[in-house]
Amino acid sequence: MKDIIYFDNAATTAVRPEVFEKMKRYFCDNFGNPSSIYKIARENKNSTENAREQIARVLNADKNEIYFTAGGSESDNWAIKCIAESYSNKGKHIITLSIEHHAVLHTCQYLETKGYDVTYLPVDEYGIVDIDKLKSAIRDDTILITIMAANNEIGSIQPIEEIGKIAHENGIIFHTDAVQAIGHIPIDVKKMNIDLLSLSGHKLYGPKGIGALYIKKGIKINPLIHGGAQERNRRAGTENVAGIVGLGEAIRLINEDMPEELKRLTYLRDKLIDGILKNIPYSRLNGHREKRLPGNVNISFEFVEGESILLLLDMKGICASSGSACTSGSLDPSHVLLSIGLPHEKAHGSLRLTLGRNNTEEEVDYIIKELPPIINRLREMSPLYEEFIKNKI
Numbered sequence: 001m002k003d004i005i006y007f008d009n010a011a012t013t014a015v016r017p018e019v020f021e022k023m024k025r026y027f028c029d030n031f032g033n034p035s036s037i038y039k040i041a042r043e044n045k046n047s048t049e050n051a052r053e054q055i056a057r058v059l060n061a062d063k064n065e066i067y068f069t070a071g072g073s074e075s076d077n078w079a080i081k082c083i084a085e086s087y088s089n090k091g092k093h094i095i096t097l098s099i100e101h102h103a104v105l106h107t108c109q110y111l112e113t114k115g116y117d118v119t120y121l122p123v124d125e126y127g128i129v130d131i132d133k134l135k136s137a138i139r140d141d142t143i144l145i146t147i148m149a150a151n152n153e154i155g156s157i158q159p160i161e162e163i164g165k166i167a168h169e170n171g172i173i174f175h176t177d178a179v180q181a182i183g184h185i186p187i188d189v190k191k192m193n194i195d196l197l198s199l200s201g202h203k204l205y206g207p208k209g210i211g212a213l214y215i216k217k218g219i220k221i222n223p224l225i226h227g228g229a230q231e232r233n234r235r236a237g238t239e240n241v242a243g244i245v246g247l248g249e250a251i252r253l254i255n256e257d258m259p260e261e262l263k264r265l266t267y268l269r270d271k272l273i274d275g276i277l278k279n280i281p282y283s284r285l286n287g288h289r290e291k292r293l294p295g296n297v298n299i300s301f302e303f304v305e306g307e308s309i310l311l312l313l314d315m316k317g318i319c320a321s322s323g324s325a326c327t328s329g330s331l332d333p334s335h336v337l338l339s340i341g342l343p344h345e346k347a348h349g350s351l352r353l354t355l356g357r358n359n360t361e362e363e364v365d366y367i368i369k370e371l372p373p374i375i376n377r378l379r380e381m382s383p384l385y386e387e388f389i390k391n392k393i
């Protein structure tokens with residue numbers, strides 16, 4: 001087995017060697033600016049257009065509807081801020097979800113300081129939006145619904161197609177943050193009534209610092225970054241050619257593997273969930289059992305701190321993540337876990353394990369074996385647990 005076992009694929013993924021191979025030549029050899037006219041530059045123009053085509057094919061979009069950005073956060077910012085700006089004459093109300101990524105939530109909060117009104121829809125105990133609540137939140141001045149395709153912490157998958165349909169029946173633009181979904185579950189912008197969609201390279205075995213925004217033809221949107229005429233005057237800045245090529249290749253490859261990977265990861269995920277819940281008492285699964293990303297496991301353990309679990313796992317060479325406080329740099333536990341109704345102490349005791357293409361069944365078996373003694377050891381040090389056991393006897 002590897003020295004490092006990486007179970008944090010929702011945080012970022014390793015670049016595929018094939019993707020890295022394709023990117024290499026654009027740094028020292030074919031470094032030309034795609035806007036220049038000589039050969040090493042024109043070739044780069046072709047390479048970026050080829051990547052655009054690869055992305056469009058996966059989304060079922062047209063290549064002229066794909067715009068490169070510096071990642072998921074930029075795509076979310078662009079979509080939300082600039083749709084808000086471009087349609088402000090129609091209204092200033094936006095609907096989003098309480099469990100969105102901060103790239104969406106903090107952007108919406110910023111818009112509130114600029115005179116916009118934002119509805120943060122609650123989710124049910126599994127982290128799924130209530131369609132009736134969405135319908136009743138819609139107002140005459142609602143211009144944008146922005147709801148993520150799949151959640152990065154608890155993996156819950158939203159009924160995107162239905163949400164898009166409701167948006168369109170009401171003449172509202174629909175944006176989805178699909179950073180966790182693209183390449184992992186099927187997404188079709190036409191079938192799902194999506195007007196704008198954010199994606200990011202490093203969540204699908206491509207490089208960091210590159211992403212894309214799908215903008216349906218006919219949608220009016222101001223640029224977020226002003227400058228040169230790149231990306232058809234909508235997103236200035238000399239193209240990140242290597243990154244763009246890497247993203248295109250990564251998305252093509254992950255899409256090819258998707259049917260088998262979906263099956264394989266769902267099997268490993270369920271084995272991991274069952275193995276942990278069966279072997280560790282006072283634990284619960286966060287998120288929906290089936291409507292969840294194939295690689296996502298998120299479990300809360302009573303009487304322990306997520307941080308401490310991570311430290312002990314790290315000593316075993318296992319990389320994971322937690323909805324607990326310090327890792328996120330704030331005192332509050334994850335807003336997602338609080339939104340699904342977990343009390344603070346249970347949210348603090350959560351562990352997220354996200355599987356990806358490099359994980360094996362052997363690694364899953366290893367963590368199923370290693371985790372129970374770690375939780376036991378931490379509980380033995382916990383005064384709360386001691387108290388709980390005393391009261392039980």
Ligand SMILES: *Cc1c(COP(=O)(O)O)cnc(C)c1O
Nearest residue numbers: 071072073101103152179180200
């Ligand atoms: C990672 C992530 C982002 C941010 O993407 P970056 O490319 O890191 O900026 C946005 N939304 C979701 C759901 C994510 O998981």
